[in-house]
Amino acid sequence: MIAVLMGGNSAEREVSLNSGEAVYQALKSQQINCFKFDWNGDNLEDLWSQHFDLAFIVLHGRGGEDGVIQQLLEDRNITYTGSNAGASANGMDKHLCKNIWQSENLPLAPSILANKDSTTPTIDFPLPWAVKPVSEGSSIGISKVTSLDQLDNALTLAQHYDNKTLIEQWIEGEEYTVAILDGEALPVIKIVADQDFYNYESKYLSNSTQYLCPCGLTEQQEKQLQAIALKAFQAIKATGWGRVDFILDEHNSPFLLEINTVPGMTSHSLVPMAAKAAGITFEQLVKKVIHAAQK
Template sequence: MIAVLMGGYSAEREISLLSGHAVYEALLKSNVDCFSFDLTHENLESLWEKEFDKAFIVLHGRGGEDGYIQSQLIKKGIPFTGSNAIASNLCMNKATTKDLWSNHSLPLSPSIVAIKGQNLDSINFPLPWAVKPTLEGSSIGITKVKNQNELDEALKAAWHYNDEALIEQWVEGDEYTVAILNNKTLPSIKIISDHDIYDYHSKYFSNKTEYLCPSGLTIAQEKNIQMIALKAFNLTGASGWGRVDFILDKNMKPYLLEINTVPGMTSHSLVPIAAKASNISFEELVIKILNG
């Protein structure tokens, strides 16, 4: 029996429910015994009252992607999909992930961390800047800062989610993503958004956002970002499946943005699009993740 864990209590709850129901339906179509479980702050104990052999984690953001639910499942001796608790916790924090990557010569834009209530170090890289919470996904709380006097408001927006914000040099270019499935890369996707920022609305609800797969990169460029993605993924200790996001600048130089250990699984989601380009149906994808 498989427990499909969805919902949760992060800012990405709505998308987690969409992803979770899609995974649940796919498992049913594949004749897998399963049940769906909408996790909240209050009902974890009732999960343990159910009998199941493995958890399919489709919880995005904090509580599901930060190692919490993984650590609880480990205590109960119940296996689960995706990365372990330590890797999940590391990958959830954009700042610590960037620190790790910077020690291995991976391509990154300059950045500093701004902690609420502490004096901010001088920013020694040019405007514009991207200001974002360190612990949120789906581009929640991100602001593009074009002038120094916009920084305070941008930091307030980021600190609304947690007390740590990442200030990065803004890289002008196109966003690409590389999905990883059981230690292999899937074809890259180029994302074309009608927003200046590929934000929450663009990701999940806009019909104007375009996803190009194949992405239009040359064979050499494709191999390069796939190699970087797999190295970045493995360095964190992540496993099973995930997604690594990039910006490619006007000279097609890649810059790592972040890693997602529980990516979206909705109709707009990128891992299913990349899988489809590899002739893997949604149902097959779900089974591969389950068995990974």
């Protein structure tokens, strides 16, 4: 029996519910015994009272992607999909993740950490900047700062979601993403957002954001991105499946943005899109994620 864990109480709750429904329907269509469980933050006793052998985690954001639910499942010796508690925590904390990647000499834009109750440190790299909560997903709370007088508002927005904020040099360029499935990089997708950047609205609400696969890069460039994505994935000790996001600047130099250890599985989601380009149906994708968890 498989429990599809969805919902949660993070800012990404609605996306998670959509992802969970898609996974549940894919399992049901293959006659796989499963049930949906909407975790609202304080009803886990209801989950533990049910019999299941594996948890398919499609909880996005805090509680579901940061190692919390993973640790609770580990404590009960229950198999689950995706990365373990430690790797999930590494991936969710953007500052910690960047430090790990930096130690592996992976390509990164310069950044600094700002704490809510402290003076903002001196920023020694040029505008524009990306200001983002350290532990939030789906581009929630992110601002593009093009002049110094915009910084306070950007910090206020980011600190609504997290006490810690990452201020990062904004790299102008094209956005790409690489899905990882059971140790392999899937075809690269280019994202052409209909907004100034690939924000929450572009990701989930817009019908005019374009996803290009084939992505338009040369074979050599695509292989380079896939190799960096795999190295970034392995550096934080992620396993199973995930997604690594990049910006390529005007010189086609790649910069890592972030990693998602519980990517979306909605109709707008990128991992199913990359899987389809590799000849993997949504139903097969769901089974492959489960298979990776059972190894």
